[in-house]
Amino acid sequence: MFHPLLLPTYLFAVILYYMPSSMLTLPLQVRWVVLAMIFFTTCLIPGAAAVVMVRFGQLDSVEMRRREQRALPLLFTAICYAATTFLLYRESAYDAIFYFVMGIIAASVFLTFAISQFWKISAHSVGMGGGLGLLLVLNNLAPEAMLVFPIAIAIFLTGAVLSARLALQAHTPAQVYAGFGSGFLLALSAATVALY
Numbered sequence: 001m002f003h004p005l006l007l008p009t010y011l012f013a014v015i016l017y018y019m020p021s022s023m024l025t026l027p028l029q030v031r032w033v034v035l036a037m038i039f040f041t042t043c044l045i046p047g048a049a050a051v052v053m054v055r056f057g058q059l060d061s062v063e064m065r066r067r068e069q070r071a072l073p074l075l076f077t078a079i080c081y082a083a084t085t086f087l088l089y090r091e092s093a094y095d096a097i098f099y100f101v102m103g104i105i106a107a108s109v110f111l112t113f114a115i116s117q118f119w120k121i122s123a124h125s126v127g128m129g130g131g132l133g134l135l136l137v138l139n140n141l142a143p144e145a146m147l148v149f150p151i152a153i154a155i156f157l158t159g160a161v162l163s164a165r166l167a168l169q170a171h172t173p174a175q176v177y178a179g180f181g182s183g184f185l186l187a188l189s190a191a192t193v194a195l196y
Contacts, residue, residue, distance in 0.1 A: 004127035008042040041084040046077040067120040074113035081106035104190045122171045125179025128158040133187025
């Protein structure tokens, strides 16, 4: 339920259906189109590509337990995310908040790809940290949105996901905490640079 590929869809669901109308010009009745596109380009396509890589022997499994096998799927996912950012930027009907958020998500995947060249950082933790950071940024941009409830849920889920990664012994504590910190700080710093 909280695989990194699903996090952009969850985050955009909050943006599309929780943020105030003062921040979004896109009509409510067509917002599902954006959400469907996000799900298709950030989850279905990279997920299907990982399955194809397993079928052709590029990966042992879609879980990518070995650091050496993470480069190709992470790079492909990062390219998909960058392409989604470009599509959102190119289409004038979409609000700037869409490509702003998607751009930060794409940057976090490129960061995970770069670090994974020499260290097995937790992609789950990067995603959860980045998602929490972006929710805090959105709350700062639109305090009237009252994102306290989504932020509280995100904090709880972040703790649960990080604890699960440690309990499964998928990562060391350092890999989990570094993942969370890098995702969280990337979101906050990128937003600071872009907005101020």
